[in-house]
Amino acid sequence: MVAMKINEDLQKERSKYNFDVEELTNFLDWGPQYTLRRRNLEQKVLNVKGLLDDIPEEYLSHKEKYENAVRKAVLYYRILQKENHSNISDEEKTRANFRNMISSAVFRDNSPFSLHYSMFIPTIKGQATEEQKAYWLKRANNMEIIGTYAQTELGHGTFIRGLETQATYDPETEEFILYSPTLSSYKWWPGSLAHTSNYCVVMARLFIKGKSHGIHPFMVQLRDEETHMPLPGIKLGEIGAKLGFNNVNNGFLGFENYRIPRDRMLMKNAQVLKDGTLIAATNSKLTYGTMVFVRVLIVNNMANLLAKAVTIAVRYSAVRRQSQPKPNEPEPQILDYITQQHKLFITIATSHAFYINAMWLWEIYFNVNKDLGAGKLENLPELHAIACCLKPISTSDTTVLIERCRLACGGHGYMLSSNLPQMYGLATAACTYEGENTVLLLQAARALVKAWSVRVEGKPLKGTMAYLAGTTAPKKWDSSVDSIVKIFQDVAIRKVSGAVETLKDYQKSGLSLEDAWNKASVCLTAASEAHGRAILLSVYKSEMDKRTASLSSSLKKVLLQLVELYVIYWALEKVSDLLLYTSITEKDITELQRRYIGLMEKIRPNAVGLVDAFDFRDEILNSALGAYDGRAYERLMEEAMKSPLNVEPVNETFHKYLKPFMLGKL
Numbered sequence: 217m218v219a220m221k222i223n224e225d226l227q228k229e230r231s232k233y234n235f236d237v238e239e240l241t242n243f244l245d246w247g248p249q250y251t252l253r254r255r256n257l258e259q260k261v262l263n264v265k266g267l268l269d270d271i272p273e274e275y276l277s278h279k280e281k282y283e284n285a286v287r288k289a290v291l292y293y294r295i296l297q298k299e300n301h302s303n304i305s306d307e308e309k310t311r312a313n314f315r316n317m318i319s320s321a322v323f324r325d326n327s328p329f330s331l332h333y334s335m336f337i338p339t340i341k342g343q344a345t346e347e348q349k350a351y352w353l354k355r356a357n358n359m360e361i362i363g364t365y366a367q368t369e370l371g372h373g374t375f376i377r378g379l380e381t382q383a384t385y386d387p388e389t390e391e392f393i394l395y396s397p398t399l400s401s402y403k404w405w406p407g408s409l410a411h412t413s414n415y416c417v418v419m420a421r422l423f424i425k426g427k428s429h430g431i432h433p434f435m436v437q438l439r440d441e442e443t444h445m446p447l448p449g450i451k452l453g454e455i456g457a458k459l460g461f462n463n464v465n466n467g468f469l470g471f472e473n474y475r476i477p478r479d480r481m482l483m484k485n486a487q488v489l490k491d492g493t494l495i496a497a498t499n500s501k502l503t504y505g506t507m508v509f510v511r512v513l514i515v516n517n518m519a520n521l522l523a524k525a526v527t528i529a530v531r532y533s534a535v536r537r538q539s540q541p542k543p544n545e546p547e548p549q550i551l552d553y554i555t556q557q558h559k560l561f562i563t564i565a566t567s568h569a570f571y572i573n574a575m576w577l578w579e580i581y582f583n584v585n586k587d588l589g590a591g592k593l594e595n596l597p598e599l600h601a602i603a604c605c606l607k608p609i610s611t612s613d614t615t616v617l618i619e620r621c622r623l624a625c626g627g628h629g630y631m632l633s634s635n636l637p638q639m640y641g642l643a644t645a646a647c648t649y650e651g652e653n654t655v656l657l658l659q660a661a662r663a664l665v666k667a668w669s670v671r672v673e674g675k676p677l678k679g680t681m682a683y684l685a686g687t688t689a690p691k692k693w694d695s696s697v698d699s700i701v702k703i704f705q706d707v708a709i710r711k712v713s714g715a716v717e718t719l720k721d722y723q724k725s726g727l728s729l730e731d732a733w734n735k736a737s738v739c740l741t742a743a744s745e746a747h748g749r750a751i752l753l754s755v756y757k758s759e760m761d762k763r764t765a766s767l768s769s770s771l772k773k774v775l776l777q778l779v780e781l782y783v784i785y786w787a788l789e790k791v792s793d794l795l796l797y798t799s800i801t802e803k804d805i806t807e808l809q810r811r812y813i814g815l816m817e818k819i820r821p822n823a824v825g826l827v828d829a830f831d832f833r834d835e836i837l838n839s840a841l842g843a844y845d846g847r848a849y850e851r852l853m854e855e856a857m858k859s860p861l862n863v864e865p866v867n868e869t870f871h872k873y874l875k876p877f878m879l880g881k882l
């Protein structure tokens with residue numbers, strides 16, 4: 217084997233760490249056993265021939281991209297499927313896959329099967345009866361059928377109660393008749409829907425004897441299992457090219473009185489009996505369960521995306537040299553510029569903050585799910601409220617920080633071969649899908665306004681809302697990390713109380729609740745963001761205090777530096793709130809700024825170590841700029857040579873257009 221030649225600057229960086237990189241990798245993976253599993257799986261998958269692209273995806277046409285993605289997806293999921301056969305619980309599977317990013321080695325974009333795994337299977341698990349599960353889950357897990365989740369329509373995504381697709385029960389034949397009454401009722405967006413899936417869960421409005429009974433899930437066969445032709449009564453197609461997700465095969469779907477048997481309604485929560493009697497769900501929002509699951513998954517996924525982006529940007533910043541601040545001295549590594557550290561170190565810390573919050577949120581999710589299984593619904597609203605804050609904050613912060621990583625790589629970050637633009641495309645999509653961010657913050661605001669009225673009644677508040685019982689009096693500034701975290705809760709209390717007051721004032725002025733809500737909605741989303749930030753900061757700090765107790769003192773020190781950096785970064789970002797709601801002075805702010813710079817200096821020697829600890833194989837980073845060996849320039853040139861335009865020295869457009877044009881003949 218030829219020894220890998222490592223860029224000298226990177227080599228030097230790697231001799232400077234003052235913590236154990238492997239210990240941090242194990243910590244991030246939720247335990248060393250999961251690091252081992254993840255690496256074994258990566259080894260198995262990435263050795264499969266034909267899985268990685270010779271020609272980068274971006275040089276393919278729209279059609280070729282899809283066809284290539286399906287080819288690779290089949291190879292990839294066959295291996296994953298074998299792994300899934302092992303008899304482990306969903307909780308264990310989640311931990312094992314917490315930092316599984318293999319699919320980004322296979323697709324710079326995303327997989328045409330991602331909806332099958334992220335929504336189709338979870339919907340069967342969450343919405344089907346035991347009997348239905350026994351049949352459909354087996355088929356779906358074996359990939360005998362490929363499915364998706366079709367909820368959004370051309371006319372409505374956010375407002376689920378406004379969906380128009382009809383499922384009318386016919387007791388004569390014991391069938392549902394699916395019908396799309398308008399253009400706006402066409403399903404629009406579901407991934408894999410256009411040409412990949414042959415089944416899908418359709419969310420449709422149930423009608424029995426002319427009466428509407430709200431939205432329910434139906435298992436619908438779309439295509440013939442043998443020929444893959446759309447079945448009569450089904451109108452299917454692809455919605456076209458997008459900013460990202462071009463492998464994902466997002467589609468449209470309409471129904472022309474398409475009949476399905478009664479047992480195709482997923483009936484765990486609500487049932488339609490043969491004679492058309494409806495047994496309603498104990499809570500109509502149980503139908504929204506898959507969305508809650510994916511919102512939790514998204515926080516997890518954002519931590520992974522950020523870790524990838526910052527690995528690329530930090531390694532590149534260690535090998536890139538630019539400018540000459542001191543005469544007669546070599547150009548510094550751009551990583552030595554404080555402004556560069558300001559772009560990057562917060563991204564490392566944010567990734568950690570999201571990992572820790574995602575672990576915490578998964579535990580809550582599993583507990584609520586167990587409760588639901590036992591018929592206990594009381595903790596569902598809190599889970600929904602937390603997910604409605606953390607999903608928007610994690611996706612919007614990730615989008616901003618990936619873009620910052622791209623900018624940190626200068627011109628080379630703009631290259632698709634850096635993989636940063638594609639990652640931006642994936643992150644910004646998540647700001648919209650699975651509940652548009654503003655809309656989710658407004659959902660969280662409903663819960664906060666309710667919590668405020670509980671406080672006003674003098675009743676106790678629970679869980680993540682308990683702190684809202686605190687005083688609204690201005691706070692004395694104290695710059696310890698614990699105090700700043702607490703102050704973020706105080707800021708949230710003030711913002712919630714301010715938003716409630718604003719809402720009431722508008723109502724008092726004669727507006728209806730709905731109009732007052734609309735007028736107050738900027739304050740309401742700000743209150744939800746403040747609540748979400750308070751959760752993120754306090755969970756990151758308290759879980760880190762707990763989880764680092766068993767770590768070596770050297771690693772603990774580095775991790776707590778990142779916690780402090782994160783907390784101070786956000787204090788400085790939200791300084792206007794601190795000026796409004798605490799006794800902070802200009803001098804305190806200057807001290808915070810100095811402390812922030814001091815922390816970056818402490819983190820600087822460990823920067824490459826911290827990103828090495830994310831432990832992404834080069835295939836997974838899939839970037840010319842971020843590989844372990846730091847050969848960024850060589851890889852940029854290698855990637856450039858893959859451009860189809862470099863195959864011939866003179867392009868035919870010269871003879872066809874340029875020459876006649878220059879000769880004045882065109």
Ligand SMILES: CCCCCCCCCCCCCCCCCC(=O)SCCNC(=O)CCNC(=O)[C@H](O)C(C)(C)COP(=O)(O)OP(=O)(O)OC[C@H]1O[C@@H](n2cnc3c(N)ncnc32)[C@H](O)[C@@H]1OP(=O)(O)O
Nearest residue numbers: 333334367373374375376501504507517600649650651662
């Ligand atoms: C191995 C490989 C695996 C690969 C994985 C790789 C990882 C990648 C990550 C995943 C990739 C996925 C790819 C992309 C997937 C995108 C899929 C979609 O977008 S799909 C489409 C996604 N689409 C969307 O997300 C649509 C967004 N829209 C919505 O969710 C809803 O319409 C709404 C929530 C906005 C309003 O609903 P509405 O019915 O009008 O409700 P009201 O406002 O009237 O509130 C009434 C009461 O209900 C309460 N409540 C509400 N929800 C819930 C809940 N879930 N629970 C509990 N409670 C809930 C609420 O709090 C309120 O309580 P209260 O105040 O009265 O006490």
Ligand SMILES: Cc1cc2nc3c(=O)[nH]c(=O)nc-3n(C[C@H](O)[C@H](O)[C@H](O)COP(=O)(O)OP(=O)(O)OC[C@H]3O[C@@H](n4cnc5c(N)ncnc54)[C@H](O)[C@@H]3O)c2cc1C
Nearest residue numbers: 366367368372373374405406407645648649650651652654
């Ligand atoms: C990449 C991608 C993949 C997707 N995959 C799927 C899928 O697999 N299956 C599926 O069913 N769907 C899917 N979707 C659809 C997605 O879930 C919806 O686009 C999303 O829920 C937002 O709904 P919308 O498009 O109707 O936006 P709209 O609700 O029309 O939002 C437009 C604007 O209106 C504002 N707005 C809307 N309602 C309110 C309100 N009540 N108060 C204040 N402001 C409001 C929003 O904040 C936003 O600024 C996908 C979307 C994308 C981008």
